[in-house]
Amino acid sequence: SSVLSDGDSSAGADDTNTGNTAADDTNARNTAADDMGTGNAAADDTNTGNTAAIEVDDVENDVGDDVIVDAAVEKEGNLDPVDERIRLYQYDPVEVGHIRYVEISLGRYVQLKTIAVKPPAFEISNFLTPEECERIKELALDAGLLTSLTVGKNLLYSGIDETKVIYNATEWKQKFAECDNNTDKILDFTEVLHCLPGLQEGELVPPAILDTLYVQLKLDLDSDGLIDAKELWLIHLENKTIEIEEWLSRWRGGELPKVPRRGRHRISEQAWIEWENSTDPTIMAIRDRVTALTKLDRNIVFSSESLQVVRYYPGGHYHAHYDSQRIKKNKPCIHSTRGLDLEGSDRLCRYITILYYLQNVEGGGETAFPLAEFENVSIEYRKNLKSDYDYTDLKHNCYKNLNVKPEFGKAIMWYNYYIDEATGWMSSRNTHSLHGGCEVTEGTKWIANNWITVDDVYERQMELHARRFQPTEDNKKAESENETGVDENDRTEEDDIPNEAEDEGIDKGEKESNNDNINDLTNDNAISTDETHESTPSTDKTESDDLPKGHTEF
């Protein structure tokens, strides 16, 4: 897939940018506040020669004073008639602990606290109200939460000659339905306890152990952490029953099979919530607030990806990864992961990640940044580091560096890219932005990812705005027709949407070591797709008597 082949000449380019542009504290700061929430192209131009992102901050010495804010102040003479380009705003992190106040809606200010300079990362308590958190969860449940999938499931299935097996759909649907309590056509860890041969009724097998079982006995062919009808059928067809029983009795006897160290790249479920066209009052309010918070052009914020809600149960985690991909020539930004071309003509382009914590977590579940504030993030250095400990393994190495505790309503925001000072537009990916979700040990973790997508080619971004926001009647009609079509297709066909660009291990020079890791993992080919972790935004599954070739649909 595109992601797998990403280790090309642009690899390592990130490293050359360490410490420059936005993260540069030497940039002079003005005394007046920037304008906010208004596509403040010209406003930044007064910051001569600086990154567009340098925030003008008049409160840094007044931390704690309720009334002091970096509210909007119109600056005079800041309109440069020659350069009408929008510049991408990026806050200057100043230093860890730095506090500023930002007006996110009329008269409502939030505190933006710097938690890292590299990458520029900020924490905002109470960005969402408890009601808003609940509403987002509700919308996610309505949309249906599905487990993240991995790219390559079709490859995994392709080894099976379906013409040689007789599949009695009716019989299997019935058998499957007996286990599939919530009729979502997929067996989660609880349901599988009633269905998988060899498992005893009422027996408590932790998800992590089931996960290991799936991996080691190759039960979960699409590596989504769940058993679907076809997988269940193949378990019986290939007489894996005895193998499973043996495996479990070894586990019961305390003779634990080798548990993969890293385990699966990601164990969580997710759902997508409409963003751009949402008419839900909560989402609309958040959209406006995010525009104010990010100080980005409204069109940029609005044309960004849908909100991704993620739920983790105990044992769930998300190893360190980048949310976005390196900039590559002729690879346009994909503003909606729904249409992602896995063959690689499009690129994830998440300039900003805003992550909302929708509830407290009783144990674990921090968001970790294994490379935050590192002076050196060169490939060489990281390789060395990895031989010391696998910093991408957030099941085992969560607490080595910066990590953020989930707290109801809190948001964290960070930049995945630098800004080019000359153009005021996106520059290379920030290597420090590597992050992930530590293992949840107790309780349920609910978060939402709000990715602000920006095309690295300015003109392409402007074309998008023109298409989306000033459409002619014809355009409008064409777009809406087209979108419906795409959704329909995606829901029943290949719906593998990379939710992050690539695992840290994919970085050039590290692929081998990542493969080493994979070999550790019992050579299971489901794991070899670990490099591209995908998600599925839709719950719609096609009901059909025949299993579609090469798909997990039932």
Ligand SMILES: O=C(O)CCC(=O)C(=O)O
């Ligand atoms: O769960 C977390 O804290 C991080 C999640 C994340 O990085 C993602 O979903 O891309």
Ligand SMILES: [Fe+2]
């Ligand atoms: Fe992420």
